[in-house]
Amino acid sequence: DAGVIQSPRHEVTEMGQEVTLRCKPISGHNSLFWYRQTMMRGLELLIYFNNNVPIDDSGMPEDRFSAKMPNASFSTLKIQPSEPRDSAVYFCASSLGQGGGYTFGSGTRLTVV
Amino acid sequence: GENVEQHPSTLSVQEGDSAVIKCTYSDSASNYFPWYKQELGKGPQLIIDIRSNVGEKKDQRIAVTLNKTAKHFSLHITETQPEDSAVYFCAATSSWGKLQFGAGTQVVVTP
Numbered sequence: 026d027a028g029v030i031q032s033p034r035h036e037v038t039e040m041g042q043e044v045t046l047r048c049k050p051i052s053g054h055n056s057l058f059w060y061r062q063t064m065m066r067g068l069e070l071l072i073y074f075n076n077n078v079p080i081d082d083s084g085m086p087e088d089r090f091s092a093k094m095p096n097a098s099f100s101t102l103k104i105q106p107s108e109p110r111d112s113a114v115y116f117c118a119s120s121l122g123q124g125g126g127y128t129f130g131s132g133t134r135l136t137v138v
Numbered sequence: 139g140e141n142v143e144q145h146p147s148t149l150s151v152q153e154g155d156s157a158v159i160k161c162t163y164s165d166s167a168s169n170y171f172p173w174y175k176q177e178l179g180k181g182p183q184l185i186i187d188i189r190s191n192v193g194e195k196k197d198q199r200i201a202v203t204l205n206k207t208a209k210h211f212s213l214h215i216t217e218t219q220p221e222d223s224a225v226y227f228c229a230a231t232s233s234w235g236k237l238q239f240g241a242g243t244q245v246v247v248t249p
Contacts, residue, residue, distance in 0.1 A: 068239040126172050129181030
């Protein structure tokens, strides 16, 4: 298995632009997580999907952030409009069931200028 | 919700020495405790985990111990090597299996 695949690896965008991050979880995994990592706040859970259904989105910072999982093999995290404070590394992770280890992707480094 | 405290934030060790990272958690219902290693430019990678029905687990040079009464768990790395240099995160499950991560420990192994 190729693991959790995220794209793009790097994204530089101007403030106000829409940004879409993509994730392909490991085949067969039924839980998917989006995390944001910054020096100040560490690893923050943004949203969690189970069987393609959003279960907990309490970590989504504000309405500018939205996430979808149209099928078991694809998820997106969208920021519209983007702001400089959104600059961070965004990770997608997947797992089989609850209470198990996560497999993380390589992350997307987002820079909003 | 779950709260995980991790210490120290940085740890410098001489190659060949041991490294110990300690974490405490708040939710007595937590039952799964993984450790992740993150190298520069990469995502966190699971290196070892322990469940609440086990007190200790070992995998070659790394081991994890769990004290459920005191609500703390530790990572032990023996015979450290330069490739052990990375950021290490502990985590604990909360209600629906959501992992709450510690703040991380930057480990530097000096030759």
